[in-house]
Amino acid sequence: MAQTSPQYRYGNRPTMKDVAARAGVGLKTVSRVVNGEPGVTPDTERRVQDAITALGFRRNDSARILRKGRTASIGLVLEDLADPFYAPLNRAVEEVARAHGALLINGSSAEDPDRERELALAFCARRVDGLIVIPAGDDHRYLEPEIAAGIATVFVDRPAGRTAADVVLSDSFGGARDGVAHLVAHGHRRIGFIGDQPHIHTATERLRGYRAAMRAAGLPVEENWVSLGPTAPERVRAAAEAMFSGPRPVTALFAGNNRVTVTAVRVIAAAARPVALVGFDDFELADLLSPGVTVVAQDAARLGRTAAERLFRRLDGVVEAPRRVELPTRLIVRGSGELPPAES
């Protein structure tokens, strides 16, 4: 059945013109049949359908789009398509897009502002109707001409930089504050914080929540109890080991995100003394570890759904000022965050 031949390649696909010629009708009649518009005799319609089947015609939506204006597609720039945290967000955006008859173009910024920009503008050049961006950079003025030209844009998970726009976030500050307060409530006074790089908004918000909880409890924060930086395992491991040793080791750790938590679990498992742990972000199997890992959970799917719904509201013509939506987090108690402070 492999009827592929080099000369019958892209470019000589049958067009409506070909169908019209074969069916012996006008171009517009073919268009009517293809689009299910009324006003075509059953007999004419059949002739056109036959020609379509015989030729293997499929409407070129790119051409259609050029004429119609709307592309029925949206672009999603996320950090990493392979990151399990963003996967449900990705899927949620897809589902909303699908419900609105739109296709999804997506790509990974790899936490590189230039790559984020490149992707977002490539999507704009394809004239996506809307754009959802998980910011890597902190200056999004480059999107202002696009937004002004009508490409609806929503930022998610992190705020937009230097521009007014819709934003959907989790309450990083409140979540971290509550998580740290939980450790304090279980008797800890020396609590460490390991988070992502300081230029990432969620990292500094969570750190702010940590400091707020410590302050509220009247606890000091020693300099070496806080470490922000890349979430590569080596870096996190070194930071954790430093906090767990020395004259005044921490008895508990707050992990600023998923990747930090996972490495923290490994380091704690190998540590001389037990260390209590609360992590930001839930992850699969957190309940199966021993002890189960207590986490501050965000709802990534809801983040995606909310952002996409906001986007389509704009596409449906709702005009209102940019809004900032903050979704609550949830503390899930599983054991690691309820360990008492170890004797030092």
Place this chain on the structure above:
Amino acid sequence: MAQTSPQYRYGNRPTMKDVAARAGVGLKTVSRVVNGEPGVTPDTERRVQDAITALGFRRNDSARILRKGRTASIGLVLEDLADPFYAPLNRAVEEVARAHGALLINGSSAEDPDRERELALAFCARRVDGLIVIPAGDDHRYLEPEIAAGIATVFVDRPAGRTAADVVLSDSFGGARDGVAHLVAHGHRRIGFIGDQPHIHTATERLRGYRAAMRAAGLPVEENWVSLGPTAPERVRAAAEAMFSGPRPVTALFAGNNRVTVTAVRVIAAAARPVALVGFDDFELADLLSPGVTVVAQDAARLGRTAAERLFRRLDGVVEAPRRVELPTRLIVRGSGELPPAES
């Protein structure tokens, strides 16, 4: 800075014509500048650039594509954008596409053949240059006209149905056989198998591998030791509990995929007797559970990379017969698969 006004929306974006008018040059000159073609005076070029900036012009790639033929985009139909197993595959495909200057459109079939078809054909209507499909259905003849018309197509993770096409797979049969043989080598004689639904190719291949290993060891397979079906936790739980009880309970279990493994771990943790476990597919934190979970690992990223590279080879004009590539799996020993049979 929110200069968005309802009348200045999509449709009245500046075009090359507008730029040409403002710069006082011809259309083609603008095209030359935008595309970096030679033969433009520095002075003319500057005038055009100024007009572009002033107007906020961005080339409409949809129009460009219509004229040029190639869209520089590929479509990926996978099962679920939120599935952690496919996330690295997704990312790997993206990276290869990016290296070739192509954008990625993707979507989830949700294991529904109709939805797979709908997505794949929608991508074809957008005239993607190529298509990568993780099949949900088992009849892909619907793609033959598209393939014949020049849309390069590669199937990955599962074979195409009823049509000749490029396919990239993991060695499900061999992997399962080796995993079960590993359990046999550790003294097990009563081994259960829980897998995905029987219409899914990888599920039956893995079952075939299980049977082959049992046969090679001269071991019988009792009827209730095998269970194929949806991987929903309730179903897997019921199947596992049935195998773990009764007069001749299994002492070991082979889990046909990720989702089955995770549920199996939970059921085993709560079981009266220890049950050895080997799972198909690796997963994060498998080594942190106690015991660590021994798995047959596939390289999902390599699966995606291989498929995408094959696709772009075709797009680069290489003409050859459809090929089936089978990637090896790797047994990762972590503890759960080395438990001895429990006394019954």
Place this chain on the structure above:
DNA sequence: CTGAAAGCGCTTACAG
């Protein structure tokens, strides 16, 4: 009920 003409925003092929 049907179709010819114009146009969406670009690029191609050609002429000056």
Place this chain on the structure above:
DNA sequence: CTGAAAGCGCTTACAG
């Protein structure tokens, strides 16, 4: 070095 005309494959607006 520069640009006018034709065309990519559709849809829109209009006429018969």
